[in-house]
Amino acid sequence: MALKSMRGAPRRPTLEEVGAVAGVSRATVSRVVNGSPKASPAVRAEVERAIARLGYVPNRAARTLVTRRTDTIALVVSEPEARVFGDPFFAALVRGIGAAVSMKDLQLVLVMAQGTREHEKVERYVRQGHVDGVVLMSLHGEDPLPGAFVEAGIPTVLVGRPKGDPVVPFVDADNRGGARLAVQFLIARRRRRIATITGPLDMCVGVDRFEGYRDALTAAHIPQRKGLVQGGDFTEEAGHVALTRLLEKNPDIDGVFVASDLMAAGALQALRAAGRRVPQDVAVVGFDDAPLARHTSPALTTIRQPLDEMVAQTSEMLFRQVAGASRTEHVIVPTSLIKRKSA
Amino acid sequence: MALKSMRGAPRRPTLEEVGAVAGVSRATVSRVVNGSPKASPAVRAEVERAIARLGYVPNRAARTLVTRRTDTIALVVSEPEARVFGDPFFAALVRGIGAAVSMKDLQLVLVMAQGTREHEKVERYVRQGHVDGVVLMSLHGEDPLPGAFVEAGIPTVLVGRPKGDPVVPFVDADNRGGARLAVQFLIARRRRRIATITGPLDMCVGVDRFEGYRDALTAAHIPQRKGLVQGGDFTEEAGHVALTRLLEKNPDIDGVFVASDLMAAGALQALRAAGRRVPQDVAVVGFDDAPLARHTSPALTTIRQPLDEMVAQTSEMLFRQVAGASRTEHVIVPTSLIKRKSA
DNA sequence: TTATCTCGTGAGAGCGCTCTCACGGGTGCT
DNA sequence: AGCACCCGTGAGAGCGCTCTCACGAGATAA
The missing domain is CATH 3.40.50.2300 (Response regulator)
Known part of the structure; x- marks a missing residue:
């Protein structure tokens, strides 16, 4: 006992002890603690005083053990x-x-x-x-x-x-719908050689956004070319690398839909490095509406999710x-x- | 009973039940579960089979109640x-x-x-x-x-x-030391009109970084001017606003120590908007070495903490x-x- | 008055676990 | 053979709580 109270925290008071101080049973203290209606005001007050005096805090493990809830x-x-x-x-x-x-x-x-x-x-x-x-x-x-x-x-x-x-x-x-929106916008801006940097295609979000890209092209009767698709892993570096490759294969691209803002930021850098003006030479649309989308140069047009x-x-x-x-x-x-x- | 087992998850097996299946006592199962050395290999194997069969998972609340540890x-x-x-x-x-x-x-x-x-x-x-x-x-x-x-x-x-x-x-x-480092570096780059954008001065980190700034100026016998100090709250906007004010009062500043990279990013934008070249006209040092420090233009010189x-x-x-x-x-x-x- | 209800309270069981302790059957020692 | 030991095991207490149930006192109805 004495030993126990010496090491670590001084053992916390229990319901029983509060009851002893207040002159009631454990059950009654429990009622007060849990706000049960079946506790007379007088007793309640007395118990609350005892709780305050002892600094009683219910033991969560014990409660969980019986209620089967952890809250x-x-x-x-x-x-x-x-x-x-x-x-x-x-x-x-x-x-x-x-x-x-x-x-x-x-x-x-x-x-x-x-x-x-x-x-x-x-x-x-x-x-x-x-x-x-x-x-x-x-x-x-x-x-x-x-x-x-x-x-x-x-x-x-x-x-x-x-x-x-x-x-x-x-x-x-609606990732697919969002991607469609993005690409439709690029099309409306008279872009015709629209590339995409996709997310990882083992993720649903990656696949969906890619499908949206294809939907929009199909709907506008723009032929799809394999060389206009590059994969990335949603990181900035990946965006940079992917866009660089895209440019090598297709020097004439005039629009890119990038499946995440972070990758889009990387892509923007790569475009600048390649001497392309955004959006005049190449228009870029990202996805996520990340805070950084506001601070890239130029600020990133993107797809927002209603968080x-x-x-x-x-x-x-x-x-x-x-x-x-x-x-x-x-x-x-x-x-x-x-x-x-x-x- | 029956009612209880109907709602929610089907009651999970207990030590006792595992013991019944394995033909041993609760205590022995507990020993196996906790990897106690005092359990014979034969029994251990038998118990482990029972555990696997029943899909037993120890109840954390019960364990915590007695061990007084939650892990x-x-x-x-x-x-x-x-x-x-x-x-x-x-x-x-x-x-x-x-x-x-x-x-x-x-x-x-x-x-x-x-x-x-x-x-x-x-x-x-x-x-x-x-x-x-x-x-x-x-x-x-x-x-x-x-x-x-x-x-x-x-x-x-x-x-x-x-x-x-x-x-x-x-x-x-060492926030103060880091800030000193930053300002010393600006001084070494022949900057003499060095401003600072501080963090909130109700935070220790804000105060410390400001003190470091003053330390460095004092050590280099550069007089401190009140007008060269602006407060911010570590956000990008604050950096923008603060630097704009700084420029209004002191068109001739040639260096700024900014107490966070995020604020520094805002400051960089403000400088660009004001037509100042960085670092030729105004040199900027941030604090934190945030990822974005790599991606501002120009990339941000900053103070790193050994995380x-x-x-x-x-x-x-x-x-x-x-x-x-x-x-x-x-x-x-x-x-x-x-x-x-x-x- | 007696019977019937509240209503606040306490006794007690039990949640699933750990841990101490006692016990019985080996071993190894004299 | 007798003694002292392990060493693996089970019985049982108890962690602090909730919740059911029984009970006695007071209120209400007959």
Whole structure:
């Protein structure tokens, strides 16, 4: 006893002890703590005084053990952080989900999962019952995490459409439609030799944005050429490299749709290095409406995703699941064109 | 009973059930699960088979209740996310702490705390015993969180020096020394009318970097002029505004030390708008070595903080505290100049 | 008055786990 | 053969909480 109280934190008071001080039973203290109506005002006051005096804080583990609820929601990010931080989409997601969760008096925790080892740790973390629900941000096609959570019976909502048959409820932007918008805009600006720098095609978002590009060309009866397509991995360097290659093969391109703003920034640099003027010689449209889109030179015309709405949908779907209604559903929200100087 | 098992997840198997299947007691299963050496190989194998068959996952709440450990560490961010995401410093912190924590077989969770209401929620979260320790990122002078955690007996390490008398162990970069370095470099480049755009002076980091600026001027016997100092809040816009004002009052400035790269990016734009060439007319040095520093035009000369070392120090200090050694200490790591094109 | 209801309260079980302790069957020692 | 030891195992207590249930006191109805 004495020894125990010496090492580390001095053992925190328990319900029983609060009860002893207030002259009531553990059960009554519990009622007061949980705001149960069946506690007389007099007793309530007495108990509250005792709680304040002892600095009582309920032990979460004990409560969780019996209620089977943790009152915390995890935002699991199954991506390299490098890609995720600085992504405005991610920041908005955190803010939005955080606010929604906070409103329900839950606590949001962010959990990073990159690499197989981390995946396993995160899966274990969730399965062990640390959280009541999961918002999973994962853009990779073959991510095992969504399936694992669903199988474990954890309420889960995915942000970003998964590849293949979606077994998990998800929310995504209309990437294909957005890409179409971008390319249509380039076409309207009288561009005819329109190239694209795609994202990784093992990601749904990469594929979708590429399909949108093709849709628009097809609709305008512009023939598609293989040489006008270059892949990238959403990084700035990739954008630079891809555009350089594009220029080598097609010195005559007059428009580029780039599947992410970061890559577009790289592309812009490459164009400048090659002596091309933007938008006079080559018009450029990006995707994401990242903050940096405002600060490239010229400022980047791009496609915006309605983050607020996505966030609202996501949290709503999650809470519905946590509450018990378990439906596999999904929502696609529209995207829009933001006109700046690059196109 | 039947009702309970109908709603939500089908109740997960317990130690007892695994034991029944394996034909051993709960205690023995526990030994196998926890890798205790006192379990014979034969029994171990049998138990492991039962675990696999039932898909047993230990209940964390129950374990925590008795061990009083959660095996999770929180990274509490007591800042508006807007400022924090995209901050390379923060990303590196997450990666680094994450790796260190992972190595110890702990789980890292990120917790955001902005606004008083959130502060309270986070404090409650931590006090309730959700985590074994906290890394607290907070740059505000009067943040109540560090004190609260320490008072609650939670192992805590602060990243960024707090204002006033530090009661909490912390790790910080040598902001003052770094700023001195920056200004010394400008002086060495024969700049004599050196202005500065400071950070918020209610933050330690803001004050420190300003003091460094003054140190360098004093050492070089360059008189300081009030008009050469403008405050900002670390955002790009603030940098733009501040530099514009600076130019109005002092058309003849030939060097600027900007207390953050983001503000420096804004300043660079303002300089361009004003028709000043960088670095020929005005040399600029930033602070942070943010990724964007590489991509401004011209690329930004700046001060780098050794993130890796800060992270290593932070996690080491935290683990030491969690292990029981409770010392109030602190570490300041050196900064260095990164030469690019803007100075 | 007696019977019937509230209504606030306490006793007690039990959530799933860890950990101490006692026990029985080897070993190795005298 | 007798003793002292391990060493693997099970029984059982107990972590701090919630929640059901029984109970007694007071209010209401007959």
